[in-house]
Amino acid sequence: MSERAGWWSLRVRITSATTAIVLVVLACGAVGLVWLLRSNMVESEATTAGQQAAQIASEAETLGSLPPFEADEVIIQQQRNGRVVAVADDDFVGVPPLPVSDELQIVEVLDQEWAVRSSPVMLQPGVRQHVVVGRSLYGAHEATESATILLSGAVPAVSLFVAVMTWTVVGRSLRPVEQIRSVVENIGNDVTGRISEPRGKDEVARLAVTMNRMLERLEKSRRAQQRFVSDASHELRSPVAAIRQHAQVALLHPEAVTLPGLAEVVDAEAARLEELVSGLLLLARIDERSASVQQEIDLDDLLLAEGKRLRALGVRVDLTKVGPARVVADTALMTRAVRNASENARRHARSLVAFELTDNGTTAVLRVDDDGPGVPEEDRERMFHRFERRDDARDRDSGGAGLGLAIIAEAARQAGGTALLDTSALGGARLEMRLPSGS
Known part of the structure; x- marks a missing residue:
C-alpha cells in the first residue's frame, strides 16, 4: 500500500505543480489582457475626443459659436479663462469646467469617468478660448468588466482542464512503471x-x-x-x-x-x-570490495623473488629474460597471483621453469613457462574458472584446489589486463599476463 501511495503522491505532485504553473500564467495573462484592453479603449476615446475638439473648434470659428451636438456620452464646452461660456448640449448645463490640457485628462463627472481633450478656438479678435470635449469611459468600463468576468471563469476552467489532462496523462505514463515495480516485487x-x-x-x-x-x-x-x-x-x-x-x-x-x-x-x-x-x-x-587499493609495483622484483624461492626448493629456474616493468595493481593480489603462477609451473615442470618479463612502454607482458605436459587447447579457457582443475591434477595430492588460476585471472582483470594459457617454447604450459604499464 505504501508503494502504491507513493506513486499516487507523485501523480498528485506533478498535477498540482503543473496546474499551479498554468493557473499563475493564465492569471497573469488575464490581468495583462484586461489592463491592455482598458488602456486601448481609453486611448481610443482620448484620440476621438481630441479629433472632435479640433473639428468642433474649426466649425465654431466658421459659425461664430458652438454648433449644436447631442449625445449622452459626449460633453462639449466652450471655455474662456477657466469658465464655461457655452455648451453644445443643454443637458450638460451646469457641469463644472473640464480641464484644459494638450494631454489626456481623465476626470470623474456625473458619477462617471471621462476622457478629456481640448483645442484652442478664436471666436473674437484677441480673445483666446478653448473647445473642451469629454467622452464617457462607461463603454470602456463595461468592456473591461465583461472581459474580467469572462476571464475569471475561463482561467479556472482552463486550469481545471489542464489538471484533468495532466492527471490522466501522468497516470497513463506511470502505469507501466507501476507494472514494472509490481512484476519486480512479485519476482x-x-x-x-x-x-x-x-x-x-x-x-x-x-x-x-x-x-x-x-x-x-x-x-x-x-x-x-x-x-x-x-x-x-x-x-x-x-x-x-x-x-x-x-x-x-x-x-x-x-x-x-x-x-x-x-x-x-x-x-x-x-x-x-x-x-x-x-x-x-x-x-x-x-x-x-568494489575497488581494490592499487599502487605501482615493480613486477620484476616479484618474479626475481619467486625465482629465488624456487631455486631454494631445488627447481632449475631461468631468469635471463626478466626485464624491468612497473604496473599499477593490488599489491597483495598481484603477489599472490605471481606465487600461484610459479607454483603451478613448479608443480607440472619436469626439470625447468622459465620467467620472462618485457615492457614496451604501454603493456607489460609476464610469462611463466615450464617443460611439463602442457594444457590441452580445449581446456585452457575453463582452467581460469574457480575450482577447475586438470584431470591429472585431481589425482595428485599436490594438485591444489583449482583456485590458483582463478586468482591470477582476477588479479589481471583488476589491473586492467588479461591472463591466458598457451604453449611454451619449452614444450609445456605458458601462463601469460598482459597488464597496462605503470611507467
Whole structure:
C-alpha cells in the first residue's frame, strides 16, 4: 500500500505543480489582457475626443459659436479663462469646467469617468478660448468588466482542464512503471522472471530493458554463487573426510596405523585445507570490495623473488629474460597471483621453469613457462574458472584446489589486463599476463 501511495503522491505532485504553473500564467495573462484592453479603449476615446475638439473648434470659428451636438456620452464646452461660456448640449448645463490640457485628462463627472481633450478656438479678435470635449469611459468600463468576468471563469476552467489532462496523462505514463515495480516485487527471490518490455524507445521502455538486464546479471551472479558454494563445500569436505577417515582407522585399529603415518596424513590434508581456505578468503575479499587499493609495483622484483624461492626448493629456474616493468595493481593480489603462477609451473615442470618479463612502454607482458605436459587447447579457457582443475591434477595430492588460476585471472582483470594459457617454447604450459604499464 505504501508503494502504491507513493506513486499516487507523485501523480498528485506533478498535477498540482503543473496546474499551479498554468493557473499563475493564465492569471497573469488575464490581468495583462484586461489592463491592455482598458488602456486601448481609453486611448481610443482620448484620440476621438481630441479629433472632435479640433473639428468642433474649426466649425465654431466658421459659425461664430458652438454648433449644436447631442449625445449622452459626449460633453462639449466652450471655455474662456477657466469658465464655461457655452455648451453644445443643454443637458450638460451646469457641469463644472473640464480641464484644459494638450494631454489626456481623465476626470470623474456625473458619477462617471471621462476622457478629456481640448483645442484652442478664436471666436473674437484677441480673445483666446478653448473647445473642451469629454467622452464617457462607461463603454470602456463595461468592456473591461465583461472581459474580467469572462476571464475569471475561463482561467479556472482552463486550469481545471489542464489538471484533468495532466492527471490522466501522468497516470497513463506511470502505469507501466507501476507494472514494472509490481512484476519486480512479485519476482522475489526467483530472479529468472523477466519484465514484458513495452514497445517504443522512451524512458519506460529503456527502464524495462535495464531492469531485465539487471535481473539477468542477478541470475548469473546467483548461479555463480550457488556453484561456488557447492564447489567450495565439496572441496572443503574432501580433506576433512580424509582426516576423519584416518583418525577413525587409528582409533578402531591402532595396530594398523602408526603415529608418524597419521601425522603425515593430517599434516598434508591440513595444508591442503589451509590453502583452500586462504584462496576462498582472498576471493571473498575480492568479491566484496568494489575497488581494490592499487599502487605501482615493480613486477620484476616479484618474479626475481619467486625465482629465488624456487631455486631454494631445488627447481632449475631461468631468469635471463626478466626485464624491468612497473604496473599499477593490488599489491597483495598481484603477489599472490605471481606465487600461484610459479607454483603451478613448479608443480607440472619436469626439470625447468622459465620467467620472462618485457615492457614496451604501454603493456607489460609476464610469462611463466615450464617443460611439463602442457594444457590441452580445449581446456585452457575453463582452467581460469574457480575450482577447475586438470584431470591429472585431481589425482595428485599436490594438485591444489583449482583456485590458483582463478586468482591470477582476477588479479589481471583488476589491473586492467588479461591472463591466458598457451604453449611454451619449452614444450609445456605458458601462463601469460598482459597488464597496462605503470611507467
